[in-house]
Amino acid sequence: MTVATKPRPYKYVGTRPVRHDGLEKVTGKARFAADLNMTAQLHGAFVRSPHAHARIISIDTSKAEAMPGVKAVVTGADFPNLDIKHPEFDTAVNIMARDEALYNGHAVAAVAALSAKQAKAAAAAVEVHYEALPAVLTIEEALADDAPIANFKNRTLFTKDTEPSNLASINQFDRGDIAAGFAQADIIVEREFTTTAVHQGYIEPHACVADCGQDGKVTIWASSQGHFAVRSKTADSLGWSTDRIKVIPAEIGGGFGGKTTIYLEPVAALLSQKAARPVKLVMTREEVLRATGPAPATKIHAKLGATTDGTLTTLASTMYFDNGSTKGYSALTGAMSVASYKLPNLELHAIGTVTNTPRSAAYRAPSAPQAAFAVETLIDEIAQHLNLDPIELRLKNAVVEGDLTAMGVPHPKIGFVETLEAIKNSDHYNSPIPKGAGRGVATGFWFNIGEQSSATVNLNEDGTAAVITGSPDIGGSRASMALMAAEELGLAVDRITPIVADTESVGFTDITEGSRATFATGMAVVNACRELISELQQRAATIRGVDIEQVEWVDGTAQIEGQDPLSIAEITALAKKTGGPLTATASLNAAGAGPSFAVHVADVAVDEETGVAKILRYTAAQDAGTAIHPSYVEGQIQGGSVQGIGWALNEEYIYDSNGEMENASFLDYRMPVASDLPMIDPIIVEVPNPSHPYGVRGVGETGIVPPIPTLANAIADACGVRMTALPMSPPRLLAALNQRNGN
Amino acid sequence: MKYLAPTTVDEALEVLRGDPTSQVFAGATDLIPQIRAGRPEPAVLIDLKRIKRLVGLNHNNAKWVVGAATPTSTITANEAFIAAFPGLTEASGLIGSDQIQNRSSWGGNLCNASPAADSVPALIANNAYVVVASNSGERTVKVADVVVAPGRTSLRADEFVVEFLLDDPPPHSADAYLRLIPRTEMDIAVVGAAAAVTLQGNQIAKARIVLGAVAPTFVRVHEAEAALTGQTINDNTLAAVAQAARCAANPIDDKRGTIEYRRQVAGVLAKRAVILAAQRAQGAS
Amino acid sequence: MQRTHVNCTVNGDQVDFLATDDTSLLNALRDELGLISVKEGCGTGDCGACTIVVDDKINCACLMFAPEAEGLTITTVEGMALGEQLHPLQQTFLEGAALQCGVCTPGFLVAAKALLDRNPDPTETEIRYALAGNLCRCTGYDKIIRATQEAAVQMQTSKQRGAST
Amino acid sequence: MAVVHLQADHRRFTNGQNVITVEGNTVGALIDELEHRYPGLGHLLTDGASVAINGELIPNGIFERVEASTEVHFIAPIAGG
Structure with missing residues (x-):
């Protein structure tokens, strides 16, 4: 279902063609990184720290090197030591430990051998002498007065501190006067929330193949969200110049933020250089869970005040986000994501911690779901206390264009109110709550970003086209690029081939993250098409012997008054005689990313004897700006919702006292399966972003923000318990029910 | 590692005699993940699925003989078996996804010796036996006596389970199995409870109640059985069943559940399994 | 290292390959027969990305030893379409x-x-x-x-x- | 000359001031001037902040021209997943 603010004026944009890469994916031909094999290829394996924190005294690789089939071994000593202030310092250290192992699972050496089995055996034969150091595993432990230092190279961001500390970053945002604000409030609710680390859970483990030539140049086939970033991070980690590295994007089997950073590529490149043969590295699922980025665990204290008419006056919150082994921005983005309400008085403290757990990575609207869990729960409680409809209360306080975000900048044109109204008017919200169940509502927001993108559009001799970009396609973006090009050129979408090109075949393009691909790369595609259209007009003028001013471009044809129109195919057929090939390239650093808002509603039944929560019905509305390919916009909304549902109900990192992850498998890291869920009904709201030629906002991230509080609020409605710790798994929910019952 | 697929029990025994560190397997759905997780690799893998006697169900003279390597999906597709043992069917059908169901077997589920195995509480509740083969001949053992500790069975290294024996349930009898997992599929039981009851009029003439995943091995809840015997199903008897199950549970805290949770839910599931089994028994001939 | 010569039918074709005995069928299908549709998402039977049909029943290829395939009939998604006609x-x-x-x-x-x-x-x-x-x-x-x-x-x-x- | 809005984090450099009028024709010049007046702040604004001009996030801020009435917000960096 789509709710648009005005009728759609487009011929192709907004239609649902079969995606161009679909056929390969339903016939099993699509090549992901682990599917690629090179002649004379070696297989790699890692040696990983069994300690959560240890000094690496020595590494003896001699036994491993002497084993059958072993062709190369690398350790931290083979990598350059970056300056501690280098932006990729932490990435490089995370890829291969130097003198300090920072978490259980941290790579300390790697081996390449003829077979994967030989590599594994050799990795087991690498002798590492560790001196175990005291470890900190939780936010509380990191903050304790006598806490050991988790990472001796960590310096706190946004401070002048030069000594190691367990704080990753400290930030504060404020406006108004919170003391006055709380004094003005008639009702104040205050709670503490905790969440554990969760994983992005992409089904494809990290994989790459690197082939280093005698000239020292390496070609890397990688599954990533951004192959230009793979190139730059690999170059930085190795101290190589960028021109030595070419990265060819393989199909990517899910990322959700987790493949915005790298783990394997510099190691594969170095092993390949040492062995003078191609090297393939593929992580096991256990390695993925133990050694790649989860989303941060959090501890959030929040206090919210409102007047009896439901006006939110004041929010004060202290948010701790655990970055894992190295610093990051998680706390900052978490705190900034609390931006959906006018809230005249605000004070947010955002503190990142460092612990001896895997380095956290971005995960879909990074840090916003945790913050929304806190704030949207408190809003629900206020609505409950004041006996107000939760949507009405939010409508009363919802930000509109010109209202300030948490960081103080005014919002551009946004569709929060429209999205709230879409749920308010939905069949779901107006249906009776099933007997014995509860209903919850919550909202979410994500900024979305622009960044750099490039696109080249080539017209072929027969008038078909290739649209070449540098944005890896993780959720159908190739189809979106083709649709925008089709709309611009007036060319049927199946006559356009969208291509994701390697780092040497298209202009620099930032990572597919921050819901930016359709927005920013789409803008580059549109710009290239527009340049191409001027050229087509020029060629048409030449063919017909008229001035270019007399040529109009209408619906894929050059129109000249009094003459038959010229189609693209007719113009390209004469390209050789009118000036050569028809091609255009555009690059940009996109401004004007439009925030996207989501509002979810869920009906949940709770088995009060076992603590099992079952979702009976789920509806998710989100402002897409404009849905270029509505099916894939719905897919983003549905996928984000279900990741949020998993986070809410069952997903969690469980460490033993030594910091070893106890549930590093898909059996015990419990992501939702099909039978856990109802249909996820999507409602696309369209409030176009004025800064994009087609009004795109970007839809990838916001969908994961509301589910946690939506389900927490539904559970509260169903059985009267306020869940403040994730996951809301059966043992936790039953314990809360027991407490409610006074047991 | 060496793979062998004998076609007779004797051939398999011969291999076992030659190398007692050999590992027999049927579906390998537990074995392969265990090897991946670092369990020592056996020198010889003995695939039992090519031995005809180990695959299939037979129903003769009110007795069921089920090959130890029979895929659980074969068992749960047998209409007569489903009618006779709805609870054991449920339990067998809960061992993993459809993909796993086509590989998993009672023999593997039992000999993996996890206290969380789904089929075993229901087999014990139905008083099942196994035929165990060794070079000194065959012997019959109660399923209840096979698992002695987590990961450990009472079988000797040169023995393996050939088949399961079950009697048809007496008239007015039925069974049920319930388990608690956080998801709806693809999990290991946090608590499992099986009940088999025989009715005489409105009263329970006989009951067997067995818990899984709440102690180092499976727990027969004799007190609950005693509380039911000669009684009707009512709030009092059910409360007694739940109380007895909670007391019988001796669980651990681990990544799958807490002591408190397992104990409490053992009571809930035991009670619900009894209700379900009794309802079925009322409808049974 | 023990290797076994395995004969089986894959997507309608009689094929044979040599497999190290402890190799998973998943690896054999991918590495020996080039059937890259059979993906390893977990290696423990928990994700289904390597689901194949073995004698009319679905299995996780990661939970089978390659020599088990002897004489069996295996279908992967590569064998699902009838020529150019998609299923x-x-x-x-x-x-x-x-x-x-x-x-x-x-x-x-x-x-x-x-x-x-x-x-x-x-x-x-x-x-x-x-x-x-x-x-x-x-x-x-x-x-x-x-x-x-x-x-x-x-x-x-x-x-x-x-x-x- | 422009009106610069700083976040709470930056105020420790500016004795608590969060709205400051600064001389300069470009964002870069504003940062230089702020660094001159409040040593350490410039580094934070260059490496650890995004820039919004009259409410719109500007990706490559330092060369952006500013006028007397321009509202410049230095805000925390935003990424995505």
Whole structure:
């Protein structure tokens, strides 16, 4: 279902063609990184720290090197030591430990051998002498007065501190006067929330193949969200110049933020250089869970005040986000994501911690779901206390264009109110709550970003086209690029081939993250098409012997008054005689990313004897700006919702006292399966972003923000318990029910 | 590692005699993940699925003989078996996804010796036996006596389970199995409870109640059985069943559940399994 | 290292390969036969990305030793289309946008086909449980369930049409 | 000359001031001037902040021209997943 603010004026944009890469994916031909094999290829394996924190005294690789089939071994000593202030310092250290192992699972050496089995055996034969150091595993432990230092190279961001500390970053945002604000409030609710680390859970483990030539140049086939970033991070980690590295994007089997950073590529490149043969590295699922980025665990204290008419006056919150082994921005983005309400008085403290757990990575609207869990729960409680409809209360306080975000900048044109109204008017919200169940509502927001993108559009001799970009396609973006090009050129979408090109075949393009691909790369595609259209007009003028001013471009044809129109195919057929090939390239650093808002509603039944929560019905509305390919916009909304549902109900990192992850498998890291869920009904709201030629906002991230509080609020409605710790798994929910019952 | 697929029990025994560190397997759905997780690799893998006697169900003279390597999906597709043992069917059908169901077997589920195995509480509740083969001949053992500790069975290294024996349930009898997992599929039981009851009029003439995943091995809840015997199903008897199950549970805290949770839910599931089994028994001939 | 010569039928072809005895069938299919649709998402039977049909029943290829394949008939998604004619499920997955990254798609298609072969008219709940052994992290399953329902309808309709002519 | 809005984090450099009028024709010049007046702040604004001009996030801020009435917000960096 789509709710648009005005009728759609487009011929192709907004239609649902079969995606161009679909056929390969339903016939099993699509090549992901682990599917690629090179002649004379070696297989790699890692040696990983069994300690959560240890000094690496020595590494003896001699036994491993002497084993059958072993062709190369690398350790931290083979990598350059970056300056501690280098932006990729932490990435490089995370890829291969130097003198300090920072978490259980941290790579300390790697081996390449003829077979994967030989590599594994050799990795087991690498002798590492560790001196175990005291470890900190939780936010509380990191903050304790006598806490050991988790990472001796960590310096706190946004401070002048030069000594190691367990704080990753400290930030504060404020406006108004919170003391006055709380004094003005008639009702104040205050709670503490905790969440554990969760994983992005992409089904494809990290994989790459690197082939280093005698000239020292390496070609890397990688599954990533951004192959230009793979190139730059690999170059930085190795101290190589960028021109030595070419990265060819393989199909990517899910990322959700987790493949915005790298783990394997510099190691594969170095092993390949040492062995003078191609090297393939593929992580096991256990390695993925133990050694790649989860989303941060959090501890959030929040206090919210409102007047009896439901006006939110004041929010004060202290948010701790655990970055894992190295610093990051998680706390900052978490705190900034609390931006959906006018809230005249605000004070947010955002503190990142460092612990001896895997380095956290971005995960879909990074840090916003945790913050929304806190704030949207408190809003629900206020609505409950004041006996107000939760949507009405939010409508009363919802930000509109010109209202300030948490960081103080005014919002551009946004569709929060429209999205709230879409749920308010939905069949779901107006249906009776099933007997014995509860209903919850919550909202979410994500900024979305622009960044750099490039696109080249080539017209072929027969008038078909290739649209070449540098944005890896993780959720159908190739189809979106083709649709925008089709709309611009007036060319049927199946006559356009969208291509994701390697780092040497298209202009620099930032990572597919921050819901930016359709927005920013789409803008580059549109710009290239527009340049191409001027050229087509020029060629048409030449063919017909008229001035270019007399040529109009209408619906894929050059129109000249009094003459038959010229189609693209007719113009390209004469390209050789009118000036050569028809091609255009555009690059940009996109401004004007439009925030996207989501509002979810869920009906949940709770088995009060076992603590099992079952979702009976789920509806998710989100402002897409404009849905270029509505099916894939719905897919983003549905996928984000279900990741949020998993986070809410069952997903969690469980460490033993030594910091070893106890549930590093898909059996015990419990992501939702099909039978856990109802249909996820999507409602696309369209409030176009004025800064994009087609009004795109970007839809990838916001969908994961509301589910946690939506389900927490539904559970509260169903059985009267306020869940403040994730996951809301059966043992936790039953314990809360027991407490409610006074047991 | 060496793979062998004998076609007779004797051939398999011969291999076992030659190398007692050999590992027999049927579906390998537990074995392969265990090897991946670092369990020592056996020198010889003995695939039992090519031995005809180990695959299939037979129903003769009110007795069921089920090959130890029979895929659980074969068992749960047998209409007569489903009618006779709805609870054991449920339990067998809960061992993993459809993909796993086509590989998993009672023999593997039992000999993996996890206290969380789904089929075993229901087999014990139905008083099942196994035929165990060794070079000194065959012997019959109660399923209840096979698992002695987590990961450990009472079988000797040169023995393996050939088949399961079950009697048809007496008239007015039925069974049920319930388990608690956080998801709806693809999990290991946090608590499992099986009940088999025989009715005489409105009263329970006989009951067997067995818990899984709440102690180092499976727990027969004799007190609950005693509380039911000669009684009707009512709030009092059910409360007694739940109380007895909670007391019988001796669980651990681990990544799958807490002591408190397992104990409490053992009571809930035991009670619900009894209700379900009794309802079925009322409808049974 | 013990290697076994394995003969089996894969996607209708008689094939043979040499496999180290402890190799998983997943690795043998990928490395020896080039069937890259069989993906390793977990290696422990928990994600279904390597779902294949073995003698008419779905299995996780990661939970089989390669020598077990001797004499068996195996089908992967590479063998699902009839020449250029996609299986109705492949068509409805494409048209219904039932895939995003596509890495779990082959496993889902194989599992869904096995379901429809055995139960041509499944309920939504039956589909959800039949596909519970396959993890998808992109779609939230919604469009996969709908595409399977749609394929069931199409297959029923074309069967009826076939029967009436 | 422009009106610069700083976040709470930056105020420790500016004795608590969060709205400051600064001389300069470009964002870069504003940063230089702020660094001159409040040593350490410039580094934070260059490496650890995004820039919004009259409410719109500007990706490559330092060369952006500013006028007397321009509102410049230095805000925390935003990424995505």
